[in-house]
Amino acid sequence: xxxxxxxxxxxxxxxxxxxxxxxxxxxxxxxxxxxxxxxxxxxxxxxxxxxxxxxxxxxxxxxxxxxxxxxxxxxxxxxxxxxxxxxxxxxxxxxxxxxxxxxxxxxxxxxxxxxxxxxxxxxxxxxxxxxxxxxxxxxxxxxxxxxxxxxxxxxxxxxxxxxxxxxxxxxxxxxxxxxxxxxxxxxxxxxxxxxxxxxxxxxxxxxxxxxxxxxxxxxxxxxxxxxxxxxxxxxxxxxxxxxxxxxxxxxxxxxxxxxxxxxxxxxxxxxxxxxxxxxxxxxxxxxxxxxxxxxxxxxxxxxxxxxxxxxxxxxxxxxxxxxxxxxxxxxxxx
Amino acid sequence: xxxxxxxxxxxxxxxxxxxxxxxxxxxxxxxxxxxxxxxxxxxxxxxxxxxxxxxxxxxxxxxxxxxxxxxxxxxxxxxxxxxxxxxxxxxxxxxxxxxxxxxxxxxxxxxxxxxxxxxxxxxxxxxxxxxxxxxxxxxxxxxxxxxxxxxxxxxxxxxxxxxxxxxxxxxxxxxxxxxxxxxxxxxxxxxxxxxxxxxxxxxxxxxxxxxxxxxxxxxxxxxxxxxxxxxxxxxxxxxxxxxxxxxxxxxxxxxxxxxxxxxxxxxxxxxxxxxxxxxxxxxxxxxxxxxxxxxxxxxxxxxxxxxxxxxxxxxxxxxxxxxxxxxxxxxxxx
Numbered sequence: 001x002x003x004x005x006x007x008x009x010x011x012x013x014x015x016x017x018x019x020x021x022x023x024x025x026x027x028x029x030x031x032x033x034x035x036x037x038x039x040x041x042x043x044x045x046x047x048x049x050x051x052x053x054x055x056x057x058x059x060x061x062x063x064x065x066x067x068x069x070x071x072x073x074x075x076x077x078x079x080x081x082x083x084x085x086x087x088x089x090x091x092x093x094x095x096x097x098x099x100x101x102x103x104x105x106x107x108x109x110x111x112x113x114x115x116x117x118x119x120x121x122x123x124x125x126x127x128x129x130x131x132x133x134x135x136x137x138x139x140x141x142x143x144x145x146x147x148x149x150x151x152x153x154x155x156x157x158x159x160x161x162x163x164x165x166x167x168x169x170x171x172x173x174x175x176x177x178x179x180x181x182x183x184x185x186x187x188x189x190x191x192x193x194x195x196x197x198x199x200x201x202x203x204x205x206x207x208x209x210x211x212x213x214x215x216x217x218x219x220x221x222x223x224x225x226x227x228x229x230x231x232x233x234x235x236x237x238x239x240x241x242x243x244x245x246x247x248x249x250x251x252x253x254x255x256x257x258x259x260x261x262x263x264x265x266x267x268x269x270x271x272x273x274x275x276x277x278x279x280x281x282x283x284x285x286x287x288x289x290x291x292x293x294x295x296x297x298x299x300x301x302x303x304x305x306x307x308x309x310x311x312x313x314x315x316x317x318x319x320x321x322x323x324x325x326x327x328x329x330x331x332x333x334x
Numbered sequence: 335x336x337x338x339x340x341x342x343x344x345x346x347x348x349x350x351x352x353x354x355x356x357x358x359x360x361x362x363x364x365x366x367x368x369x370x371x372x373x374x375x376x377x378x379x380x381x382x383x384x385x386x387x388x389x390x391x392x393x394x395x396x397x398x399x400x401x402x403x404x405x406x407x408x409x410x411x412x413x414x415x416x417x418x419x420x421x422x423x424x425x426x427x428x429x430x431x432x433x434x435x436x437x438x439x440x441x442x443x444x445x446x447x448x449x450x451x452x453x454x455x456x457x458x459x460x461x462x463x464x465x466x467x468x469x470x471x472x473x474x475x476x477x478x479x480x481x482x483x484x485x486x487x488x489x490x491x492x493x494x495x496x497x498x499x500x501x502x503x504x505x506x507x508x509x510x511x512x513x514x515x516x517x518x519x520x521x522x523x524x525x526x527x528x529x530x531x532x533x534x535x536x537x538x539x540x541x542x543x544x545x546x547x548x549x550x551x552x553x554x555x556x557x558x559x560x561x562x563x564x565x566x567x568x569x570x571x572x573x574x575x576x577x578x579x580x581x582x583x584x585x586x587x588x589x590x591x592x593x594x595x596x597x598x599x600x601x602x603x604x605x606x607x608x609x610x611x612x613x614x615x616x617x618x619x620x621x622x623x624x625x626x627x628x629x630x631x632x633x634x635x636x637x638x639x640x641x642x643x644x645x646x647x648x649x650x651x652x653x654x655x656x657x658x659x660x661x662x663x664x665x666x667x668x
Contacts, residue, residue, distance in 0.1 A: 088561055089585050097585030097608045099560070226433070227422055242601065251423050251431030251614070261605035267576060267595035274431045274614035280585070280605050 002049045004042035007316040012051075015107070015115035020066040023119035025076060027058040027334045029139045030109050031306065032318045034169045034329075035260050038237075040319050043262065051108025052315075054080035057139040060123070061113065069120045075130055076123040077138050077292060078116055079146060079284035080104050085121030095121070095285035110315055112334040124288040127296055134295065136303030136331055140174065141291045144329065145302040146284030147258045148174030148235065149291065152182055154256030154278040155231035159183040164209075164220050166245045167235030168196040170305040170329040171258060173203055175233040177300060180204030184231070188223060190216055190244075196328060199304060213244055220248040228253060234279070239263030249275045258282055306331040336383045338376035341650040346385075349441070349449035354400040357453035359410060361392040361668045363473045364443050365640065366652045368503045368663075369571075369594050374653050377596065385442025386649075388414035391473040394457070395447065403454045409464055410457040411476050411626065412450055413618035414438050419455030429455070429619035444649055446668040458622040461630055468629065470637030470665055474508065475625045478663065479636040480618030481592045482508030482569065483625065486516055488590030488612040489565035493517040498543075498554050500579045501569030502530040504639040504663040505592060507537055509567040511634060514538030518565070522557060524550055524578075530662060533638060547578055554582040562587060568613070573597030583609045592616055640665040 001007050015024050030053050038044040060074045070076055083090050083098035090098045102117045116122055130138060137145075148171045157163045157179040165172050165179070168191035179187045180203065188207040189200035197208045209219045221228055228250035234242055237259025245255050246269070257279030270277070294300045308327035310318050318330035335341050349358050364387055372378040394408045404410055417424050417432035424432045436451045450456055464472060471479075482505045491497045491513035499506050499513070502525035513521045514537065522541040523534035531542050543553045555562055562584035568576055571593025579589050580603070591613030604611070628634045642661035644652050652664035 088559070092584075092586045094586035094608055225422070237605075239601065250426075252426045252428035252617075257605070261601035263601050264598040265601055265604070267573065267597050267599055270599070270611075271571075271591070271595035271614050274428055274617075275612075277604075277611040278609075280608035283586075283608075 001039060001046070001052050004040060007040070007052070007319050009313050009315050015113050017062055017064045018115060019117060020064040021118050021120065022064040023060050023067055023070060023116050023123060024062045024113055025056065025058040025116055026061050026113055027056055027109060027111065028075070029057055029135050030111065030312070030332045030334060031055050031139060032110070032322055032330045032332070033143060034171060034322070036319070037323055038260060040323060053108050053110030054103070054105035055139060055142040056104070056109040056114055057135060057142055063119060067119045070123045070125055074125040076125050077142050077288060078104070078122040078124070079288065080143055081281065082117040082122040083285055084118050085285060090121065093286040094283045096281040096283045110312065110332060112312070122285065124292060126292055136306045137295045137301055138292070139331065140302040140305060141288060141295060143284060144170040144305060145174045145291055146287050147171045147282040149178040149287045150282035150284065151175045151233040151235060151256040151258040151279065152178035154254065155233050156254040157182045157184045157231045160185055161230040162186040162188065162224055163231040163233065164188040164190065164229040164248050165233040165235065166190050166241050166248070167259060168193060168200065169235060172233065172235035173199050173305055173328070174302050175235055176200050176205050177203035177302060179231070179233070181300065188220065188229065193325070195307070199328070202304065213240065214247070216244055217247040224250070230254070231256070235259050237261050246270065246273050246275055249273070251275065254278070305329045309333065335373060335380070335386050338374060341386070341653050343647050343649050349447050351396055351398045352449065353451060354398040355452050355454065356398040357394050357401055357404060357450050357457060358396045358447055359390065359392040359450055360395050360447055361390055361443060361445065362409070363391055363469050364445070364646070364666045364668060365389050365473060366444070366656055366664045366666070367477060368505060370653070371657055372594060374657060387442050387444030388437070388439035389473060389476040390438070390443040390448055391469060391476055397453060401453045404457045404459055408459040410459050411472050411622060412438070412456040412458070413480060413622065414477055415615065416451040416456040417619055418452050419619060424455065427620040428617045430615040430617045444646065444666060446646070456619065458626060460626055470640045471629045471635055472626070473665065474636040474639060475622060475629060477618060478504040478639060479508045479625055480621050481505045481616040483512040483621045484616035484618065485509045485567040485569060485590040485592040485613065486512035488588065489567050490588040491516045491518045491565045494519055495564040496520040496522065496558055497565040497567065498522040498524065498563040498582050499567040499569065500524050500575050500582070501593060502527060502534065503569060506567065506569035507533050507639055507662070508636055509569055510534050510539050511537035511636060513565070513567070515634065522554065522563065527659070529641070533662070536638065547574060548581070550578055551581040558584070564588070565590070569593050571595050580604065580607050580609055583607070585609065588612070639663045643667065
């Protein structure tokens with residue numbers, strides 16, 4: 001990306017092993033993330049030009065001398081933060097905040113090849129080479145599924161709970177899927193877009209709310225005996241969506257927020273809301289083994305969020321389609 | 335209170351039973367809360383003149399027709415929010431946000447008598463009439479002990495955990511006591527005041543940190559292998575203290591915040607902190623039976639936070655002493 005709205009596909013040198021813990025992978029598929037739209041829309045500024053992309057699934061090409069757990073030929077998935085998976089923070093399940101964390105987005109996986117640091121801690125191999133039609137689901141595990149799952153877990157979705165989701169992007173929709181998988185009794189998706197509503201229902205939503213902001217909050221309250229939802233997933237990242245999430249949650253309930261948060265939160269309102277707030281960059285690595293297993297056994301099909309597939313060369317069109325909400329999520333074929 | 339800094343003790347009509355669920359109590363002791371200093375200092379504005387005080391322990395004088403669980407002559411303690419203790423929010427342990435909650439502060443317990451709404455849900459009797467020297471501890475249970483306990487519980491203080499406390503007022507000090515009672519391995523009190531440090535140690539603090547703000551954060555990091563504390567109690571309520579608490583917490587750790595929050599929180603920093611945030615007006619009622627039992631058995635002595643005792647008539651001096659930090663907490667004898 002050369003600046004807001006300016007995405008170009010260029011030939012760059014192939015990545016090489018730089019550190020003994022590195023692996024180089026050949027991407028089977030990559031994609032555009034909702035969070036890539038922040039710089040695309042000019043809300044966040046990077047040093048331009050910036051390599052883009054942090055979601056990846058593919059085949060190991062080469063490994064550094066220290067790498068023990070993956071080998072060339074393995075099909076692997078990793079998260080958007082490389083992590084050693086051994087430090088105290090990783091062991092507590094917060095690999096995205098590993099003391100040695102490296103953002104894979106700074107390397108850029110909207111590419112044919114990518115160097116992945118800390119390969120042993122970061123990459124998780126599938127039980128075997130997946131069929132091509134399963135690749136989109138494994139790619140989804142790299143971020144949007146793992147992030148939606150973390151949001152549902154952070155919101156303490158589970159049996160007996162009513163869960164509401166703010167945001168109908170890929171993460172919000174997969175938060176719906178995760179909430180149902182975690183046993184939630186009722187899952188309310190907030191969406192005004194017909195195809196996204198349909199996918200939400202397919203993923204397990206029991207109710208759809210089309211109202212937004214305080215009107216949406218009022219409907220959630222009405223649906224929950226006046227109390228608000230037990231668990232709310234925030235998957236947008238604006239101040240408005242965060243307040244919508246907090247206000248939709250009953251006192252003592254849980255907000256799991258994974259949209260990259262912008263703006264400020266009014267502390268007094270947050271205080272009197274009495275909710276639990278937990279979120280941040282999802283520690284996807286925590287969930288990867290389980291997610292890979294669910295996908296491998298065809299128990300979930302998160303790849304359905306990809307409603308547009310383009311060759312990598314047309315990355316600019318993929319950004320455009322997502323920016324204009326013509327696509328939920330665009331898969332790029334390297 | 336007639337306005338910031340203007341506290342007067344006046345004769346007012348004795349409270350009467352207004353609703354069948356009411357009780358009228360004769361206060362054995364009352365006190366000034368750190369949160370009473372917000373209007374005293376002009377930070378928060380009320381409709382003047384405002385009755386003051388929301389902490390109380392005393393003897394039931396009279397009950398309304400519906401009251402079943404307490405009777406005249408019982409020594410009782412209640413929280414600063416009256417609650418029915420039966421609604422879904424109460425049953426989940428969030429009585430301060432009961433759907434029928436009534437703020438006792440609007441009635442005012444810095445008085446000889448007080449009307450307590452929803453007496454069955456609100457008041458908890460002691461096993462018998464306490465010795466006078468135990469009254470301060472029971473009074474502490476009404477707010478500062480219950481609030482400190484909630485903060486420690488919200489911060490998930492427990493075995494194996496390092497807990498840090500921001501704020502050395504009565505709530506912060508009793509948060510230290512609660513963290514130790516909940517089994518925390520290490521409890522770091524942040525305080526620059528010698529007598530408060532001494533009381534923190536008496537309540538179980540293992541370390542004292544005198545630095546504040548980002549310097550304090552750096553010391554907490556240093557004491558915790560660079561990670562930050564597992565659990566942090568925030569008991570001040572300013573934007574600075576909240577950021578100090580968040581920054582002192584490791585990713586995935588828990589902040590329990592009970593200082594009445596002011597200002598705003600930067601959402602992006604909160605997002606990347608990866609902490610759990612939970613707090614608000616403490617549901618003291620949830621903890622009262624256990625706290626009363628611990629005090630009755632003389633296992634804890636939270637009444638030690640009262641380092642100034644004055645007759646109710648001298649309430650203005652009590653406010654002054656707390657405002658100037660000459661007293662940790664002032665008990666008023668009605």
